[in-house]
Amino acid sequence: MANSFLSIEKLTQKYPDGKGGEFTVFENASFGIEKGEFVCILGHSGCGKSTIMNILAGLSDPTSGVVKMDGFEVSGPSLDRGVVFQNYSLLPWLTALKNVTFGVAARFPDWTKQQVEDHSIAFLDKVGLSGDAIYRKPSQLSGGMRQRVSIARAFANEPKLLLLDEPFGALDALTRGTIQEELLKVWSGTDQTVFMITHDIDEAILLADRILLMTNGPLARVAESVEITIPRPRIRTDIVEHPNYYAIRNHLVQFLGKRSAELAGQPSEAGATHSPETIRIDKTGTAASDKPLLQAVKT
């Protein structure tokens, strides 16, 4: 784990509880992410997902623990870590294109204006935005289009790590489906490492290589790391036919429905490291056996 591209080591976040005491959101959370991996994190509200994301982005500091990327400790925000915020966070006085060039110009200060613009237009095109729409202001775009701009801005910057904070949370189901596919399309052409928060189990299965499961807060921890054993490229309508799909889905539903609450609230012994248990569910090639093959590997 210490050798992972991104390693989160003994991350602890406490807040004053307003009564003179302390409120621990999560404690000694540790996990790693490999280069080029797409990792989703699932958990109920209040378990500290967004806090972890803000720490990874460098927008806030943990109470203790470190985040290392490429072996170097992360401190403060950086262009190496791009963020797509839940509410898009586009600058409303700039056009869609200008919102992207804003980022690209900051990332590549040596480029000419033309280079910056061409690069930005190319990435807007990848998420399905071209023509007139890119010269409109965010207020003149639909929610889905705004989030596309936000994704284009993040990918155009080619950060080492891309952080997505519930990017589709505010979109209707149909739009969400299209943009998920566009996100996959943009991502598959790169070796971009992605860490994404979501509430949507199906979305996580469609997108992720691995899903991290968090127990409920307070004292939340990253309890399991579920591998998604469905080959890529994945298509929404096809993966539901895959033998592993419902096995994985059931496992996730069971966790979020029951075990996330059962496992919650256990204070850790001093100095303990809470690494997630790796879960691999694979029913392919085991058709002879009725029992699903369920391997639990403690890392």
Next chain:
Amino acid sequence: MDLLSENKRAAIWSIALLVVGLLVWEFSITAQTLNTGELTEYELLTGAGTAKAGVPPPSEVLVKAWQELSNPFYDAGPNDKGIGIQIGYSIYRVLTGYFLAAIIAIPLGFLIGMSSLAYKALNPFIQVLRPISPLAWMPLALFIIQDSEASAIFVIFICSIWPMLLNTAFGVAGVREDWVNVARTHELGAFKTAFTVVLPAAAPTIVTGMRISIGIAWLVIVAAEMLVGGTGIGYYVWNEWNNLDLTSVIFSILMIGVVGMLLDAAFGLLQRRVAYTE
């Protein structure tokens, strides 16, 4: 009537109200002056029959306006200058004081808006200085600066600084954290963040403050010029009052309104340019 747009109907109503108002004004005054009749000997001796300086009818004001506006820039000595020259002096003073205030208020407002320490440290001074009538500074300004022209500009400066300062601080403090986070994740420095994110985000609030300030400055310049004298539309009003030339007084009151409206409209245009919808 339904064929006309609401704007056109409103314009018709405005014109109708204007005409009715002017007619009522015109006839109430002619009725007054006609009511003299036969004079007694006593009345003749006390001079009651001579033309009394009264409120002039609108027709006289219009004639006066035509005369003044057809030659607005004549200069026939210190007490007889065209209306254009007088208004020019006033605008010059307002703009000088106003832009000096903006140069100080907007950066200071940024500081107060960004740093709660600066806000807490400066707030007591702002709260005490802000409610002071700008004219109350006049004696002190005259004594220290020893120049009536500069004192008038100082009074404009002091009255237009507060709305700009407070609105800038309010606008800057209210910039959405998400936008600042966008700047942070793009590694923008403090100056770049201030100019490319905070300034455009706060611009509508800042320009609103500037618009309020120019309005107040135009209100105050009239009073200030009545005190310092010499030139300017405020001095002109007071001078004509001393001449008991009420036609000129009414004419200049109208001109003050028109110029004030134009100044406000200019900032209205600027406001529309910096506006954005989220």
